[in-house]
Amino acid sequence: xxxxKYEAVIGLEVHAQLMTASKMFCCCPNRYGSxxxxxxxxxxxxxxxxLPVINKKAMELGVRAAIALSCEVHPESIFARKNYxxxxxxxxxxxxxxxxxxSTHGHIVVQLKTGEEKRIxxxxxxxxxxxxxxxxxxxxxxxxxxxxxxxxxxxxxEPDMRNAHExxxxxxxxxxxxxxxDICDGNMEEGNFRCDANISVRLRGADKFGTRVxxxxxxxxxxxxxxxxYEIQRQVFxxxxxxxxxxxxxxxxxxxxxxxxxxxxxxxxxxRYFPEPDLPKLVFSLAWLDQIKxxxxxxPQETSIRFKKSFELSDYDASVLTGSKELANYFESVVSHSxxxxxxxxxxxxxxxxxxNAANKEVESSPVTAIQLADLICKIxxxxxxxxxxKTVFEEMFATSKDASSIIKEKGFIQISDPIALESAxxxxxxxxxxxxxEYKAGKVKLLGFFVGQxxxxxxxxxxxxxxxxxxxxxxxx
Ligand code: ADP
Ligand code: MG
Ligand code: ZN
Numbered sequence: 001x002x003x004x005k006y007e008a009v010i011g012l013e014v015h016a017q018l019m020t021a022s023k024m025f026c027c028c029p030n031r032y033g034s035x036x037x038x039x040x041x042x043x044x045x046x047x048x049x050x051l052p053v054i055n056k057k058a059m060e061l062g063v064r065a066a067i068a069l070s071c072e073v074h075p076e077s078i079f080a081r082k083n084y085x086x087x088x089x090x091x092x093x094x095x096x097x098x099x100x101x102x103s104t105h106g107h108i109v110v111q112l113k114t115g116e117e118k119r120i121x122x123x124x125x126x127x128x129x130x131x132x133x134x135x136x137x138x139x140x141x142x143x144x145x146x147x148x149x150x151x152x153x154x155x156x157x158e159p160d161m162r163n164a165h166e167x168x169x170x171x172x173x174x175x176x177x178x179x180x181x182d183i184c185d186g187n188m189e190e191g192n193f194r195c196d197a198n199i200s201v202r203l204r205g206a207d208k209f210g211t212r213v214x215x216x217x218x219x220x221x222x223x224x225x226x227x228x229x230y231e232i233q234r235q236v237f238x239x240x241x242x243x244x245x246x247x248x249x250x251x252x253x254x255x256x257x258x259x260x261x262x263x264x265x266x267x268x269x270x271x272r273y274f275p276e277p278d279l280p281k282l283v284f285s286l287a288w289l290d291q292i293k294x295x296x297x298x299x300p301q302e303t304s305i306r307f308k309k310s311f312e313l314s315d316y317d318a319s320v321l322t323g324s325k326e327l328a329n330y331f332e333s334v335v336s337h338s339x340x341x342x343x344x345x346x347x348x349x350x351x352x353x354x355x356x357n358a359a360n361k362e363v364e365s366s367p368v369t370a371i372q373l374a375d376l377i378c379k380i381x382x383x384x385x386x387x388x389x390x391k392t393v394f395e396e397m398f399a400t401s402k403d404a405s406s407i408i409k410e411k412g413f414i415q416i417s418d419p420i421a422l423e424s425a426x427x428x429x430x431x432x433x434x435x436x437x438x439e440y441k442a443g444k445v446k447l448l449g450f451f452v453g454q455x456x457x458x459x460x461x462x463x464x465x466x467x468x469x470x471x472x473x474x475x476x477x478x
Contacts, residue, residue, distance in 0.1 A: 005205045006239070008232045009212075010167050011159035012198060014174060015152050016184040017130065017192040024151035025095065032190050032235075036144040044149035046091035053276050058151035061356030062102060063129055063284065063292050065126045065153055065183045068299055069122050071106030075284050079127070079276040084269055087143050088132035096154075098273040101126035102282060108177070110169040112318045120170050121158030127282075128152045144395060153183075164228040168221050171195060172323070175221075176300050180325045188219050197228055200245070201235040210235070211245040218252050227252035232261050237261040237461065303328050311341025320349055326361045327353075330370050335375030338382060345372060347470070351391065355398050366403045368394070376404040383410070385415045388461055399410070417464040418470060425458040426451070426468075426475050440476055448473060 020030050026043035042050040066073045081097035106122035132148035134141050152424050155174065161167045175193055178184040186193045194217050200210035215231060218224045230252075235245055250259040298306075304318040304376045307328075313321070321331045327348075334344040352373065356366060376397065380390050385408060408414060416422060429451060440447040452472045456463055 001328055002240075003233065003236055005204060006201045006232075006236045007206075008162055008228075008235075009159045009200045009202065010161035010163075010228060012157045012161070012167060012170060013119070013196040013198070013210075014157075015128070015130075015194045016056050016065070016186075018151040018153060018176055019185055020057045020061065020151055021183060022055060023059075023149040024055050024127070024148055026059050027354060028149065030150050031146070032187075032192075034146055036142070036146065039146040040148070045145055050418075052095065054279065054282070056247040057280070058127070059284070060292055061151075061183045062125065062153050063289060064181050064296065065155070065178060066103035066106065066125055067293055067296055068177050068181050068183070069106040069108060069125065070156070071122060071125060073103050073284065073289060074100070075286065075289070076100075077102040077126075077282045079279045079282060080273045082128075082271045082273055083274050084271060086131065086134075087141065088134045088145070088148065090132070090145065090148065094129055094131060096128040096273075097277055098128035102284075108173050110166065110173045110203050111315065113165060115316070117170075118166060120160045120166070124154045125153050125155050133328055143455065158383065159200075164225040167228055167439070168225040168434055169196060171221055171224060173300075176323060176464055179305060180300050180303075183299050194219065195224055196223060197231075199228060199231045199235070201232060201239060210239075211247050213245065213247070213259075214249045216251050216262060216365060223252055223254055227258065227259055230257065249284070278474050298424070300325075300328070307331075311335060312347065314339065317345050317349065320353075321345060324363070330363050330366070333370035334374045334377070337371055338377040338381075340377055343377050343381070344374070347377060347394075349477045351394050355395075366397070368397045372397060374404055379408070382466065383415060383417065385405050385413055386462070386465055388465070389413050389415065392461075393422075413462065415464050416459050416462045418468055419467065422455070422459070422463055422468055422471050423475065425463070426455045426472055429454040429458055430475070437476075448476065451476060 007440070021029060023030050026041050027045055028039045028041050031039055043052055057075045063073055067114055077097060077100045079095050080336050081093040082096045082098070083093040084274060085092055101124045103125040104123065106125070106435050107119050108122065109117050109119050111119055130147050130150040130152050132143055132145040134143055161170060175186050175284045178193070179186040184193055187382045196217065197215040199215065200212040202208065202210045213235070215227050218227050231250070238245060246264060251262050254258050300322040306324045307313050307318045307321060320398065331344060331348050334348060335341050338344050352363070352366065354369065356363060376390055378392060379385050385393065393404050393407050393413060396402065397404060433454065436447055436450060442449070452469055453467055455472055456465070
């Protein structure tokens, strides 16, 4: 199979829950995890005679998202009914937006692993209320309407992505922006940030798109990338063996690592959209839009530019450190105490993130605080401990949450910068390795590194590395 002959085309639809106190059209709490069917009222359970009232905060967060995603915001838009029957949708329709969404024509610039940037278009953003949730049990299905009427925005991308990595990076950037600006908490396990991926393949160079398959509700960045990769291969394989791709909805089976058919086009919904008669036209005043623009929080892109300027970081470093607002805040706090931007960036990205990843922890629950890490960096800069020992100290800090100072004291980790102590260690190494010493003397100067390594070992890694290097050479050559 020759994947190279083909090109994938990917467009993503993301549903993001807005962080409001109440639901989109009633005053029930927008809260996850309450007892089933306790956050409900006549409006969100579709009782006859009840009427929706628009939540202004939801509109504000939606507009904030549109601004953050460089979209046009339309001062006038309309809500539409999207009709379908489902047990968790008591009204028999979802209030959404269709022909006239509140926002269109945006984009995100994403960072690729090749070092390049790519601009991915956003077709539209519209408001939508969430449906309830059906829980399938062995004895039947239980419906929980706590989520019915929770405010969402749906962000539809242009079919601009060409592989799983680009789609993953788009999603990560989108997730980060929405969290940064306090629009959506991004919790994927609770379903607050959900993605459908549309995928087709075509021969490289073809100008028409192939038939697309839609992958539904994939709940992690990793799975999105895996599912897309699988689906691209599946489609190429099908096309290569003369099969026709049929328009389908498929789901990702994370146990089997494959995509599976959910429904075919014949079963595709006809939603019979029409303008929502219970709601007026949605009108945003220019003064209100200006106000939201003025109050916009700093976005990851802006933080990244500031980091690059202030701390001389690379594009890549800056993009990693602005991956979440919490991480950016943590890093800023480290730098403000350590006064060493480059070292702080390295420690946060390599040691801290490495350990956090391995422990499956977020920076918010890091056992090492920003101030503790800054303190460790200061101890390296002042020569109290070597960078090498600092790594051991850090490991201990991560395991115990103790300060660097107490670990250094407990374990006697002070850096040895005393030339007399170092000299005796070096002499001992020379005595123990007479043949290497003879070879060195005979001209094999490469062995210098060997002696430095042995002497470092002799001091349990506590020697000041620069001084040790200098002394080893001096002693060997005398
Ligand atoms: P629907 O609402 O029925 O899902 P849309 O036209 O709104 O359909 O498209 C949804 C998503 O599918 C968009 O993100 C769009 O970029 C993407 N898309 C459309 N056509 C293709 C295609 N041939 N291949 C891949 N993605 C596509
Ligand atoms: Mg769709
Ligand atoms: Zn309600």
